[in-house]
Amino acid sequence: MAPRELIVACAPLRSHVNLSHIVRTCGCFGIRRVIACGAARLHSRIARDGAESVDLSIHRSLPPLLDRLRSEGFQLVALEQTTHSESLFNFSFLPKTVLVIGNERAGLEADVLTKIDRVAEIPMAGMPHSLNAATSAAIAIYEYCRQFPLRSAGVAPTANREL
Numbered sequence: 001m002a003p004r005e006l007i008v009a010c011a012p013l014r015s016h017v018n019l020s021h022i023v024r025t026c027g028c029f030g031i032r033r034v035i036a037c038g039a040a041r042l043h044s045r046i047a048r049d050g051a052e053s054v055d056l057s058i059h060r061s062l063p064p065l066l067d068r069l070r071s072e073g074f075q076l077v078a079l080e081q082t083t084h085s086e087s088l089f090n091f092s093f094l095p096k097t098v099l100v101i102g103n104e105r106a107g108l109e110a111d112v113l114t115k116i117d118r119v120a121e122i123p124m125a126g127m128p129h130s131l132n133a134a135t136s137a138a139i140a141i142y143e144y145c146r147q148f149p150l151r152s153a154g155v156a157p158t159a160n161r162e163l
Helices: 016-028 063-071 133-147
Strands: 007-010 033-037 055-059 075-079 097-101 118-121
Touching: 007 016, 007 063, 007 133, 016 033, 016 133, 063 075, 063 097, 075 133, 097 133
Parallel strands: 007 033, 007 097, 033 055, 075 097, 075 118
Antiparallel strands: none
Protein backbone atom coordinates (compact mmCIF):
# COMPACT_ATOMS: atom_id res chain seq x y z
CA MET A 1 0.00 0.00 0.00
CA ALA A 2 1.30 3.42 -0.92
CA PRO A 3 0.94 6.09 1.77
CA ARG A 4 -1.57 8.86 1.23
CA GLU A 5 -0.21 12.05 -0.34
CA LEU A 6 -1.86 14.38 2.18
CA ILE A 7 0.45 16.61 4.21
CA VAL A 8 -0.89 18.40 7.29
CA ALA A 9 0.73 21.79 7.97
CA CYS A 10 0.01 23.59 11.24
CA ALA A 11 0.44 27.26 12.02
CA PRO A 12 1.97 27.88 15.45
CA LEU A 13 -0.49 26.23 17.84
CA ARG A 14 -1.05 27.35 21.42
CA SER A 15 -1.28 23.80 22.73
CA HIS A 16 1.15 20.92 22.33
CA VAL A 17 -1.83 18.72 23.12
CA ASN A 18 -3.55 19.76 19.88
CA LEU A 19 -0.45 19.00 17.81
CA SER A 20 -0.11 15.65 19.56
CA HIS A 21 -3.73 14.76 18.73
CA ILE A 22 -3.22 15.81 15.09
CA VAL A 23 -0.12 13.60 14.82
CA ARG A 24 -2.02 10.69 16.38
CA THR A 25 -4.88 11.17 13.91
CA CYS A 26 -2.43 11.26 11.00
CA GLY A 27 -0.82 8.04 12.22
CA CYS A 28 -4.21 6.34 12.42
CA PHE A 29 -5.07 7.30 8.82
CA GLY A 30 -1.71 6.54 7.20
CA ILE A 31 -0.68 10.15 6.68
CA ARG A 32 3.08 10.23 7.00
CA ARG A 33 3.98 13.92 7.09
CA VAL A 34 3.07 16.76 9.47
CA ILE A 35 4.64 20.20 9.42
CA ALA A 36 4.46 22.36 12.55
CA CYS A 37 5.65 25.88 13.24
CA GLY A 38 6.91 27.72 16.26
CA ALA A 39 7.89 26.06 19.54
CA ALA A 40 6.08 22.82 18.68
CA ARG A 41 6.64 19.57 20.52
CA LEU A 42 4.75 16.33 21.06
CA HIS A 43 3.38 14.65 24.13
CA SER A 44 4.24 11.03 23.34
CA ARG A 45 1.47 9.65 25.57
CA ILE A 46 -1.10 11.55 23.48
CA ALA A 47 0.49 11.10 20.03
CA ARG A 48 1.08 7.42 20.85
CA ASP A 49 2.25 5.40 17.81
CA GLY A 50 1.78 8.47 15.62
CA ALA A 51 4.97 9.85 17.17
CA GLU A 52 6.84 6.91 15.59
CA SER A 53 5.02 6.59 12.26
CA VAL A 54 4.59 10.26 11.29
CA ASP A 55 7.45 12.45 10.11
CA LEU A 56 7.07 15.69 12.09
CA SER A 57 9.17 18.61 10.92
CA ILE A 58 9.23 21.92 12.79
CA HIS A 59 9.87 25.21 11.01
CA ARG A 60 9.83 28.91 11.84
CA SER A 61 7.03 29.88 9.43
CA LEU A 62 4.67 28.40 6.86
CA PRO A 63 4.75 30.74 3.82
CA PRO A 64 8.14 29.60 2.37
CA LEU A 65 7.20 25.94 2.89
CA LEU A 66 3.82 26.45 1.23
CA ASP A 67 5.53 28.01 -1.80
CA ARG A 68 7.87 25.01 -2.07
CA LEU A 69 5.05 22.47 -1.69
CA ARG A 70 2.98 24.23 -4.38
CA SER A 71 5.98 24.05 -6.72
CA GLU A 72 6.05 20.28 -6.02
CA GLY A 73 2.45 20.00 -7.30
CA PHE A 74 0.48 20.13 -4.06
CA GLN A 75 -2.79 22.02 -3.77
CA LEU A 76 -2.86 24.20 -0.63
CA VAL A 77 -6.14 23.93 1.28
CA ALA A 78 -6.79 25.92 4.44
CA LEU A 79 -9.27 24.70 7.02
CA GLU A 80 -10.73 28.05 8.01
CA GLN A 81 -13.91 30.12 8.14
CA THR A 82 -13.68 32.85 5.49
CA THR A 83 -16.10 34.64 3.18
CA HIS A 84 -14.95 32.42 0.27
CA SER A 85 -14.70 29.08 2.07
CA GLU A 86 -16.33 25.96 0.64
CA SER A 87 -18.37 23.59 2.77
CA LEU A 88 -16.43 20.45 3.68
CA PHE A 89 -19.69 18.58 2.95
CA ASN A 90 -19.19 19.31 -0.79
CA PHE A 91 -15.42 19.73 -0.94
CA SER A 92 -13.40 17.67 -3.45
CA PHE A 93 -9.79 17.20 -2.44
CA LEU A 94 -6.97 16.53 -4.87
CA PRO A 95 -4.73 13.56 -4.01
CA LYS A 96 -1.68 15.84 -3.54
CA THR A 97 -3.03 18.21 -0.90
CA VAL A 98 -1.52 20.20 1.93
CA LEU A 99 -4.16 20.72 4.61
CA VAL A 100 -3.28 23.92 6.50
CA ILE A 101 -4.55 24.16 10.09
CA GLY A 102 -4.68 27.52 11.87
CA ASN A 103 -3.99 28.64 15.40
CA GLU A 104 -6.71 27.79 17.93
CA ARG A 105 -7.62 31.43 18.60
CA ALA A 106 -6.30 33.52 15.71
CA GLY A 107 -6.81 31.08 12.83
CA LEU A 108 -4.46 31.62 9.90
CA GLU A 109 -2.44 34.79 9.44
CA ALA A 110 -2.95 36.92 6.30
CA ASP A 111 0.52 35.98 4.93
CA VAL A 112 -0.52 32.31 4.99
CA LEU A 113 -4.01 32.89 3.57
CA THR A 114 -2.53 34.69 0.53
CA LYS A 115 -0.68 31.45 -0.34
CA ILE A 116 -3.78 29.23 -0.18
CA ASP A 117 -5.47 27.79 -3.29
CA ARG A 118 -8.80 26.90 -1.65
CA VAL A 119 -10.46 27.16 1.76
CA ALA A 120 -12.62 24.43 3.30
CA GLU A 121 -14.96 25.08 6.20
CA ILE A 122 -16.78 22.70 8.53
CA PRO A 123 -20.36 24.03 8.68
CA MET A 124 -21.47 24.85 12.21
CA ALA A 125 -25.10 24.74 13.33
CA GLY A 126 -24.82 25.88 16.94
CA MET A 127 -22.63 27.63 19.47
CA PRO A 128 -19.74 28.05 19.57
CA HIS A 129 -19.14 28.68 15.88
CA SER A 130 -15.89 26.69 15.70
CA LEU A 131 -14.32 23.45 16.84
CA ASN A 132 -11.01 22.77 18.55
CA ALA A 133 -8.06 22.76 16.08
CA ALA A 134 -7.33 19.04 16.57
CA THR A 135 -11.01 18.11 16.22
CA SER A 136 -11.38 20.18 13.05
CA ALA A 137 -8.21 18.64 11.61
CA ALA A 138 -9.48 15.13 12.38
CA ILE A 139 -12.78 15.79 10.57
CA ALA A 140 -11.03 17.18 7.48
CA ILE A 141 -8.47 14.34 7.48
CA TYR A 142 -11.31 11.82 7.69
CA GLU A 143 -13.05 13.46 4.71
CA TYR A 144 -9.85 13.41 2.65
CA CYS A 145 -9.35 9.72 3.51
CA ARG A 146 -12.98 8.95 2.67
CA GLN A 147 -12.37 10.40 -0.78
CA PHE A 148 -9.07 8.50 -1.20
CA PRO A 149 -9.43 5.11 0.50
CA LEU A 150 -6.35 2.90 0.75
CA ARG A 151 -6.70 -0.39 -1.04
CA SER A 152 -4.64 -3.49 -0.45
CA ALA A 153 -3.84 -5.65 -3.45
CA GLY A 154 -6.90 -7.74 -4.29
CA VAL A 155 -9.02 -6.55 -1.36
CA ALA A 156 -12.00 -4.31 -1.98
CA PRO A 157 -13.10 -1.84 0.70
CA THR A 158 -15.55 -3.38 3.18
CA ALA A 159 -18.40 -1.17 2.00
CA ASN A 160 -18.14 -2.63 -1.52
CA ARG A 161 -17.84 -6.32 -0.61
CA GLU A 162 -20.79 -8.64 -0.60
CA LEU A 163 -21.32 -10.15 2.80
